[in-house]
Amino acid sequence: MALTIFILRLAVCILAFPVYLLDFLGLWNWICKKSLPYFLARFTVMYNERMASKKQELFSNLQEFAGPSGKLSLLELGCGTGPNFKFYPPGCRVTCIDPNPNFEKFLIKSIAENRHLQFEPFLVAAGEDLHQVADDSMDVVVCTLVLCSVKNQERILQEVCRVLRPGGAFYFMEHVAAKPSTWNYFWQQVLTPVWYLLFDGCNLTRESWKALEWARFSKLKLQHLQAPLSWELLRPHIYGYAVK
Numbered sequence: 001m002a003l004t005i006f007i008l009r010l011a012v013c014i015l016a017f018p019v020y021l022l023d024f025l026g027l028w029n030w031i032c033k034k035s036l037p038y039f040l041a042r043f044t045v046m047y048n049e050r051m052a053s054k055k056q057e058l059f060s061n062l063q064e065f066a067g068p069s070g071k072l073s074l075l076e077l078g079c080g081t082g083p084n085f086k087f088y089p090p091g092c093r094v095t096c097i098d099p100n101p102n103f104e105k106f107l108i109k110s111i112a113e114n115r116h117l118q119f120e121p122f123l124v125a126a127g128e129d130l131h132q133v134a135d136d137s138m139d140v141v142v143c144t145l146v147l148c149s150v151k152n153q154e155r156i157l158q159e160v161c162r163v164l165r166p167g168g169a170f171y172f173m174e175h176v177a178a179k180p181s182t183w184n185y186f187w188q189q190v191l192t193p194v195w196y197l198l199f200d201g202c203n204l205t206r207e208s209w210k211a212l213e214w215a216r217f218s219k220l221k222l223q224h225l226q227a228p229l230s231w232e233l234l235r236p237h238i239y240g241y242a243v244k
């Protein structure tokens, strides 16, 4: 099996040779960072349609984590184009962070469409270092489709724990590795290297539930789900929330 995967990976890499060449020339990263927001803006429309009921279910108890003032301070890590805003309760104060500054244009549009929320200035940063955000300052942190792409999941979750107030919650919805010994896992393994390059570091075979189980949360509510998406490779999902 390992040899079959190796050979198929090689075949895929040969097909994707132009992209590898651009990467070798140092141009691909720029192209990818510029074009990804356009791709994602389209993808998230489809994703939100298919996942609407799951997102509603996931975010239905957000307000329970509001502080004494009744206002929710929410940090969205890897916010992308901002497809989760419509699920947040009125008056919620949202801070958006993403390492890719090219999302700002799309974010401005989403912000204009969500007048029920208050927005802090957009921060360009990776989740591994949130020094702009004070300790214990957030009621809720949200990541959707982000843990697949981050360099260091353990580090991100440490930072999440630092910025959450005690009793605050981390909400997640992520695509993950399929069950071993399924065809889906086989194809995920074949396509992982080229997918990683095409989609800005997105890793199809990440077992993100492990990092969540190991992180220092006091409570973890995590469910596995076969998401109703047309891309089989992205169907295996986890979603839920963890309390600091």
Ligand SMILES: C[S@@+](CC[C@H](N)C(=O)[O-])C[C@H]1O[C@@H](n2cnc3c(N)ncnc32)[C@H](O)[C@@H]1O
Residues within 6 Å of the ligand: 040, 044, 077, 078, 079, 080, 081, 082, 083, 097, 098, 099, 100, 103, 125, 126, 127, 128, 143, 144, 145, 146, 149, 150, 151
């Ligand atoms: C697939 S997109 C998902 C965007 C959005 N959260 C959504 O649900 O549509 C992955 C996002 O994670 C961001 N990202 C990549 N590495 C990151 C990191 N180390 N910390 C925070 N965000 C990161 C990317 O720039 C991109 O916006």
Ligand SMILES: *[C@@H]1O[C@H](CO)[C@@H](O)[C@H](O)[C@H]1NC(C)=O
Residues within 6 Å of the ligand: 192, 193, 196, 203, 204, 205, 206, 207
């Ligand atoms: C993707 O994740 C898997 C499982 O954590 C890991 O073994 C693999 O090295 C990762 N691939 C890349 C390109 O980071």
